[in-house]
Amino acid sequence: MSETLAEWLVPHKTTWLHHANPAWKGLLLFLVMLVLFFSRDLAFIVTMACLYGGLLFLFSGFAYRKLALLCLPFVLTFLSSSLTLALFGKGEHVLWQWGIVKISEESIRSGLVIGTKSLAIGMISLVLLLTTRPVLLFYALMQQFRFPAKYAYGFLAAVRLVPIVIEEWQTRTHALKVRGVSFSRGLKGIYERLKLYSVPLFAQSIRRAQRMAMAMEAKQFRMDAPRTFYYETSISKTDAWLAAFAIGTLLAALLVS
Amino acid sequence: MRIANEPAQAVSAQARSRESSGYGVFRAPLAEHSAGAFQDAGTVVSVERLRLKFPGEPEIYFHDLTLHVPKGQKVLILGPSGSGKSTLLQVLSGLIPHSVEVPMKCDRIQRPASWGFVFQDPDTQFCMPCVDEELAFVLENLRVPRQDMEPRMREALSRVGLSFDQLHVPIRALSQGMKQRLALASVLLLRPETVFLDEPSALLDPEGTVQIWDAVKHALHDRTVILVEHKIEAIVDWIDRIVLLDEQGRLMADGKPDDVFRHHKEAFVRYGIWYPEVWDEYLASSRWKAICAERERSALSPACCEERQSAMETAAALSPPVRSEVSGNRPQAVPEGATSGRAPLAPNRSGNTPVLELAHFEAYRGKHCKLRIDKADVAERSWIAVTGENGAGKSTLLLALAQLIPTSGRYVLRGRTVPEHPKKRLVPEGLALVFQNPEMQFVADSLFDELALPMSKAGLKGDALAEKVKRLLQQFHLPSDSGRHPYDLSLGQKRRLSVVTALAGQASVLLLDEPTFGQDARNAFAILEDLEQQRMEGKTIIMVTHDRRAVDHFATEEWVIDKGRLKEIRKISQP
Numbered sequence: 001m002s003e004t005l006a007e008w009l010v011p012h013k014t015t016w017l018h019h020a021n022p023a024w025k026g027l028l029l030f031l032v033m034l035v036l037f038f039s040r041d042l043a044f045i046v047t048m049a050c051l052y053g054g055l056l057f058l059f060s061g062f063a064y065r066k067l068a069l070l071c072l073p074f075v076l077t078f079l080s081s082s083l084t085l086a087l088f089g090k091g092e093h094v095l096w097q098w099g100i101v102k103i104s105e106e107s108i109r110s111g112l113v114i115g116t117k118s119l120a121i122g123m124i125s126l127v128l129l130l131t132t133r134p135v136l137l138f139y140a141l142m143q144q145f146r147f148p149a150k151y152a153y154g155f156l157a158a159v160r161l162v163p164i165v166i167e168e169w170q171t172r173t174h175a176l177k178v179r180g181v182s183f184s185r186g187l188k189g190i191y192e193r194l195k196l197y198s199v200p201l202f203a204q205s206i207r208r209a210q211r212m213a214m215a216m217e218a219k220q221f222r223m224d225a226p227r228t229f230y231y232e233t234s235i236s237k238t239d240a241w242l243a244a245f246a247i248g249t250l251l252a253a254l255l256v257s
Numbered sequence: 258m259r260i261a262n263e264p265a266q267a268v269s270a271q272a273r274s275r276e277s278s279g280y281g282v283f284r285a286p287l288a289e290h291s292a293g294a295f296q297d298a299g300t301v302v303s304v305e306r307l308r309l310k311f312p313g314e315p316e317i318y319f320h321d322l323t324l325h326v327p328k329g330q331k332v333l334i335l336g337p338s339g340s341g342k343s344t345l346l347q348v349l350s351g352l353i354p355h356s357v358e359v360p361m362k363c364d365r366i367q368r369p370a371s372w373g374f375v376f377q378d379p380d381t382q383f384c385m386p387c388v389d390e391e392l393a394f395v396l397e398n399l400r401v402p403r404q405d406m407e408p409r410m411r412e413a414l415s416r417v418g419l420s421f422d423q424l425h426v427p428i429r430a431l432s433q434g435m436k437q438r439l440a441l442a443s444v445l446l447l448r449p450e451t452v453f454l455d456e457p458s459a460l461l462d463p464e465g466t467v468q469i470w471d472a473v474k475h476a477l478h479d480r481t482v483i484l485v486e487h488k489i490e491a492i493v494d495w496i497d498r499i500v501l502l503d504e505q506g507r508l509m510a511d512g513k514p515d516d517v518f519r520h521h522k523e524a525f526v527r528y529g530i531w532y533p534e535v536w537d538e539y540l541a542s543s544r545w546k547a548i549c550a551e552r553e554r555s556a557l558s559p560a561c562c563e564e565r566q567s568a569m570e571t572a573a574a575l576s577p578p579v580r581s582e583v584s585g586n587r588p589q590a591v592p593e594g595a596t597s598g599r600a601p602l603a604p605n606r607s608g609n610t611p612v613l614e615l616a617h618f619e620a621y622r623g624k625h626c627k628l629r630i631d632k633a634d635v636a637e638r639s640w641i642a643v644t645g646e647n648g649a650g651k652s653t654l655l656l657a658l659a660q661l662i663p664t665s666g667r668y669v670l671r672g673r674t675v676p677e678h679p680k681k682r683l684v685p686e687g688l689a690l691v692f693q694n695p696e697m698q699f700v701a702d703s704l705f706d707e708l709a710l711p712m713s714k715a716g717l718k719g720d721a722l723a724e725k726v727k728r729l730l731q732q733f734h735l736p737s738d739s740g741r742h743p744y745d746l747s748l749g750q751k752r753r754l755s756v757v758t759a760l761a762g763q764a765s766v767l768l769l770d771e772p773t774f775g776q777d778a779r780n781a782f783a784i785l786e787d788l789e790q791q792r793m794e795g796k797t798i799i800m801v802t803h804d805r806r807a808v809d810h811f812a813t814e815e816w817v818i819d820k821g822r823l824k825e826i827r828k829i830s831q832p
Contacts, residue, residue, distance in 0.1 A: 135390060153394075157384035163429065164380060168697070174661045175697045178690045179758070180714060200696050203744065211381040217356040218374040220398040220447060228400050230393030 074122030082115030373444030434465025529777030
């Protein structure tokens with residue numbers, strides 16, 4: 001199951017976004033998201049949403065339909081949060097009122113702000129997720145940002161374990177079904193599930209992690225020693241262009257607002 | 258067998274005198290050596306007077322063990338599970354104490370200048386997703402320049418018999434045997450003088466076992482090799498020396514393989530080591546003869562099952578069963594209820610209806626049909642062995658029978674049809690599935706609760722329940738202390754516990770996924786005998802296995818699965 005998921009997330013075309021340094025890209029886009037997070041100007045946010053939506057659909061290397069499907073959760077968030085604020089938010093210039101529902105100019109505005117903000121941030125994070133390979137990301141972090149090797153390879157090893165844990169979760173579900181274990185509904189059921197799943201999955205994961213760490217050290221992995229790199233990442237012109245794009249979008253959005 | 262130079266320069270005079278007073282026969286094939294001869298340049302790994310204690314456990318391991326290994330020697334360390342064989346390898350390589358903190362003491366230790374370690378579990382030896390990245394990991398650790406990396410990777414891979422067009426293959430796409438060979442290749446990149454191998458074939462099927470040992474023999478023929486292994490048939494002719502440890506890691510024997518075999522045969526049997534003649538000896542043993550006799554008596558031998566099967570088929574064809582030519586040449590064991598002159602199995606006996614029927618049966622994973630069975634019937638009290646290559650669909654069959662994955666087609670269990678597309682799929686009553694990893698099935702915190710769960714479902718309560726729990730624990734050689742936590746048991750015990758929990762309920766059809774996998778010889782035979790006993794008591798067994806000998810001697814029928822189809826049903830006749 002995790003294999004088909006991984007296959008589904010492979011882009012059908014690599015673009016300049018894929019060639020940019022993953023760590024640099026992550027940092028830039030994170031800063032952009034931070035700016036967006038604190039902004040309250042609707043025009044600013046809408047412009048950013050459009051610009052990064054364009055970036056996502058044009059340059060991430062995926063088919064439009066797939067991207068639309070991936071954006072669906074963010075669209076739903078947009079609808080739910082903006083509607084909630086629009087209907088129940090605070091405001092003075094009331095347009096329509098009935099019971100607790102109070103639609104005002106301000107509430108519509110704040111609803112749109114929150115909704116568009118979450119949509120924009122969602123799309124930027126999709127750009128990051130869809131154009132970054134985790135292995136390259138950690139190599140770039142180690143080489144360009146001096147990230148300690150022990151954490152980087154630790155993360156990478158953990159990434160390798162995730163599909164194994166997913167499969168084990170499935171096996172555990174089957175085994176519990178065979179043993180005739182049924183769970184109560186609601187919160188009690190969640191607690192029971194937690195108890196019955198966590199012990200074997202944790203035990204296996206801890207054992208695996210320990211074995212993996214030992215295997216890595218047996219391969220002469222010395223955590224703080226200097227090393228060479230198989231994937232040599234660097235800062236290139238593409239990264240400069242990306243920085244220019246980021247700054248450009250910020251300026252353009254500021255101008256509009 | 259390779260003639261090594263002075264293969265038994267193993268033990269100092271001091272230790273030898275201790276040994277001969279303590280543990281029975283110890284053979285030193287060559288003449289006496291003085292203690293001084295061991296510090297010579299020929300020794301690459303040695304330890305003197307090693308003792309070790311795991312934190313939290315009272316036992317001391319190794320009890321002043323001394324061991325010297327000269328260059329180029331191939332040493333096999335044998336012993337029961339839990340004797341600390343893997344720990345010894347970790348000590349000799351330096352993983353203990355540098356990577357794993359275990360308190361240990363020794364008078365002197367000499368570790369190899371360069372070494373590599375191949376572990377048991379194919380899946381947890383790698384930290385990177387793809388083959389090239391994993392090999393590169395080793396080269397990065399060695400600070401090899403980037404441009405030299407690829408040629409070295411290809412060279413190491415070819416030495417172990419692997420080759421890929423492009424190296425960026427995900428590791429999860431490889432078979433288990435290929436993964437272990439990849440682990441060996443990454444070890445070779447370290448250019449080690451000594452290689453430690455910790456049961457590399459324990460978690461491999463027979464095909465993978467052959468692959469890894471061929472690779473080891475080819476790639477390591479000129480290095481010092483210290484290995485631990487339980488299935489020794491494939492490498493016993495390649496090694497120079499066997500070191501036999503007892504339950505606490507004390508040195509029981511050290512010398513040439515033939516000598517150690519001869520003098521410590523019963524230790525080999527007791528420790529469940531898979532030596533080459535283990536099956537032959539089992540088949541000549543009194544236990545096996547008792548099983549055969551029991552089979553004859555209760556008409557459960559494969560030939561009798563065959564008769565019953567053909568009786569079913571002829572009955573189904575609505576003609577009176579013709580018995581004479583089938584029963585004519587056998588010393589007939591007449592089942593109860595039959596009168597002389599009549600067919601031993603009348604058409605209306607319950608033994609005639611199959612306990613399980615499949616027709617146009619298909620099993621799906623997601624949208625794909627992973628398994629297709631045109632027609633198959635399972636007679637009562639038969640033992641079906643499901644065999645086939647990896648990925649052919651054997652485990653899928655078990656999951657399908659237990660209704661854990663969607664199926665279609667006709668599936669009748671004990672006369673009750675299992676619905677094809679139910680709203681909620683339930684595990685059919687009377688069926689129990691035992692998974693490959695026993696821990697996945699444990700649901701309680703004590704042995705008692707583990708067994709009580711299925712039994713209370715079956716209606717047992719109070720004293721009767723406690724009584725049955727006690728009986729089952731005894732019958733299956735599990736600790737009588739029923740308050741113990743299931744995770745506290747040894748691997749063999751966990752496996753038996755998972756089988757017992759399946760039996761404790763009302764299940765009459767047992768599905769087992771590789772019950773003897775990774776087990777030592779003693780546990781494996783015990784499990785097979787337990788299953789045979791269950792058959793005597795009326796259960797039907799369907800078992801996925803790779804173990805050819807188990808199929809030929811214990812099963813009554815073999816279903817061969819190939820590429821998602823039931824290719825062949827082979828009836829097994831008793832020799």
